[in-house]
Amino acid sequence: xxxxxxxxxxxxxxxxxxxxxxxxxxxxxxxxxxxxxxxxxxxxxxxxxxxxxxxxxxxxxxxxxxxxxxxxxxxxxxxxxxxxxxxxxxxxxxxxxxxxxxxxxxxxxxxxxxxxxxxxxxxxxxxxxxxxxxxxxxxxxxxxxxxxxxxxxxxxxxxxxxxxxxxxxxxxxxxxxxxxxxxxxxxxxxxxxxxxxxxxxxxxxxxxxxxxxxxxxxxxxxxxxxxxxxxxxxxxxxxxxxxxxxxxxxxxxxxxxxxxxxx
Amino acid sequence: xxxxxxxxxxxxxxxxxxxxxxxxxxxxxxxxxxxxxxxxxxxxxxxxxxxxxxxxxxxxxxxxxxxxxxxxxxxxxxxxxxxxxxxxxxxxxxxxxxxxxxxxxxxxxxxxxxxxxxxxxxxxxxxxxxxxxxxxxxxxxxxxxxxxxxxxxxxxxxxxxxxxxxxxxxxxxxxxxxxxxxxxxxxxxxxxxxxxxxxxxxxxxxxxxxxxxxxxxxxxxxxxxxxxxxxxxxxxxxxxxxxxxxxxxxxxxxxxxxxxxxxxxxxxxxxxxxxx
Numbered sequence: 385x386x387x388x389x390x391x392x393x394x395x396x397x398x399x400x401x402x403x404x405x406x407x408x409x410x411x412x413x414x415x416x417x418x419x420x421x422x423x424x425x426x427x428x429x430x431x432x433x434x435x436x437x438x439x440x441x442x443x444x445x446x447x448x449x450x451x452x453x454x455x456x457x458x459x460x461x462x463x464x465x466x467x468x469x470x471x472x473x474x475x476x477x478x479x480x481x482x483x484x485x486x487x488x489x490x491x492x493x494x495x496x497x498x499x500x501x502x503x504x505x506x507x508x509x510x511x512x513x514x515x516x517x518x519x520x521x522x523x524x525x526x527x528x529x530x531x532x533x534x535x536x537x538x539x540x541x542x543x544x545x546x547x548x549x550x551x552x553x554x555x556x557x558x559x560x561x562x563x564x565x566x567x568x569x570x571x572x573x574x575x576x577x578x579x580x581x582x583x584x585x586x587x588x589x590x591x592x593x594x595x596x597x598x599x600x601x602x603x604x605x606x607x608x609x610x611x612x613x614x615x616x617x618x619x620x621x622x623x624x625x626x627x628x629x630x631x632x633x634x635x636x637x638x639x640x641x642x643x644x645x646x647x
Numbered sequence: 648x649x650x651x652x653x654x655x656x657x658x659x660x661x662x663x664x665x666x667x668x669x670x671x672x673x674x675x676x677x678x679x680x681x682x683x684x685x686x687x688x689x690x691x692x693x694x695x696x697x698x699x700x701x702x703x704x705x706x707x708x709x710x711x712x713x714x715x716x717x718x719x720x721x722x723x724x725x726x727x728x729x730x731x732x733x734x735x736x737x738x739x740x741x742x743x744x745x746x747x748x749x750x751x752x753x754x755x756x757x758x759x760x761x762x763x764x765x766x767x768x769x770x771x772x773x774x775x776x777x778x779x780x781x782x783x784x785x786x787x788x789x790x791x792x793x794x795x796x797x798x799x800x801x802x803x804x805x806x807x808x809x810x811x812x813x814x815x816x817x818x819x820x821x822x823x824x825x826x827x828x829x830x831x832x833x834x835x836x837x838x839x840x841x842x843x844x845x846x847x848x849x850x851x852x853x854x855x856x857x858x859x860x861x862x863x864x865x866x867x868x869x870x871x872x873x874x875x876x877x878x879x880x881x882x883x884x885x886x887x888x889x890x891x892x893x894x895x896x897x898x899x900x901x902x903x904x905x906x907x908x909x910x911x912x913x914x915x916x917x918x919x920x921x922x923x
Contacts, residue, residue: 433834462836473831477849486845490836497841539831546835 385411385582386432386550391441393427393606401427403606404441409550412580414573416593419603420626425586428603429552432584433465434458445550463490466543468572470555472535476528480519480538483527484510487545506545513541517571533564537571544575551576551583558588565589569596590617713894720902721895725888729900732884736870739801739880744863747809752855754810755817756843762821771814778811783869787878798879805866805873812865813858820854821847853922860915864908871904
């Protein structure tokens with residue numbers, strides 16, 4: 385479904401953030417992208433929806449080459465790629481509802497969105513999603529009144545209301561406590577399963593990644609140096625990705641302990 | 648990892664010696680030349696003023712009459728002139744602020760380096776510099792020359808001045824905005840206008856409101872000065888009163904201006920505290 389072909393990004397400073405990355409993500413598959421800070425994880429997913437312009441190579445979504453689209457075509461394809469951010473990236477002075485409905489901006493005209501007259505079906509879907517993540521009572525709160533975990537749930541709703549085929553998820557748990565992190569990861573993975581969505585999840589926390597995904601891709605200095613099942617992440621592989629450390633302590637098998645879902 | 652990384656400075660050569668903050672200008676001769684030069688210049692500059700004490704003595708009495716007039720401000724004998732002047736000033740202030748803001752917003756968007764392409768950025772910055780470089784009085788003299796005496800020249804002057812002020816400060820606020828929030832809106836497939844409306848506008852709204860009210864306040868004060876060069880408003884009334892040595896009326900007008908400015912200031916404080 386998503387296919388990256390020799391995707392490369394060289395910043396103006398000369399830093400080579402991505403080096404000929406080839407990656408194929410089939411429909412419905414959730415993959416974790418791991419690697420140290422500065423490895424190019426963020427750049428990779430931003431090159432897919434072209435918040436960052438790739439220098440060369442291509443990204444193809446269902447046969448459409450995103451890299452060569454003009455601005456109108458790019459806007460149409462961006463609707464099919466929902467993005468979830470590290471610091472939630474909700475527009476803080478807008479209400480929760482406005483934030484979620486902003487996920488429909490690619491589908492409605494300017495005046496409709498300016499006057500906040502979104503189609504009833506969009507509003508209904510927004511309420512359904514809010515209810516699904518357990519925040520139905522928060523619709524008219526301003527986004528900056530919510531806690532971190534709540535904000536990220538709204539961020540997830542905003543991405544899902546786009547009716548995307550692919551989720552691009554950038555460090556969704558980096559600003560959250562361990563318990564909320566698990567809840568958010570579980571929510572993302574569940575939503576992907578329910579809607580048969582593919583997802584690329586950038587994540588620092590190797591253990592958290594292993595708990596929730598079927599496939600892990602390792603990035604180091606812009607090079608893809610690992611692609612396999614979570615079980616194949618040996619200390620040797622982690623040393624290649626992150627550098628020398630005592631990885632045995634990290635790799636202890638995590639018990640999928642008592643499931644307490646926040647929703 | 649370790650504290651003994653060799654970067655050319657031996658710890659033993661540092662211990663036991665006092666520490667002093669490095670001077671702002673490193674070269675000692677240059678430092679002293681600048682310091683002594685400044686002091687000498689200031690002494691010469693102050694001694695160049697000539698004070699004619701007998702003139703000051705005569706002037707003191709005139710100044711005193713002016714101040715005493717404030718104890719008996721005369722609101723009544725020129726009341727119709729004052730009302731007419733104030734009405735003109737208020738009309739000038741409100742219209743020029745509204746028009747100035749309306750023009751400033753697109754220019755501010757164009758003058759924000761993080762969202763505007765280079766040619767548009769340079770063009771908008773150019774407009775802002777022109778508006779800021781020309782003092783209101785000079786612009787007012789020009790517009791009075793073109794459009795004749797009256798509030799139209801004042802309205803145009805204040806609109807023009809508002810652009811430089813508001814567009815510059817608003818553009819700076821846009822440049823400081825949270826990039827990721829705007830990025831998130833862009834990633835949904837929003838058009839440029841939708842992106843501005845959802846991703847940028849909410850972030851700059853408090854600043855826009857605060858600056859607009861502040862500018863309203865400035866425009867009112869300026870409208871009083873512009874009358875002195877013939878651009879209408881309460882300033883024209885004030886000028887006439889000065890010319891006729893009617894210090895009572897002058898005092899009345901100044902008191903009204905002060906009260907209005909203070910009221911605006913109080914109002915803007917309330918509004919700015921509520922918009923966060």
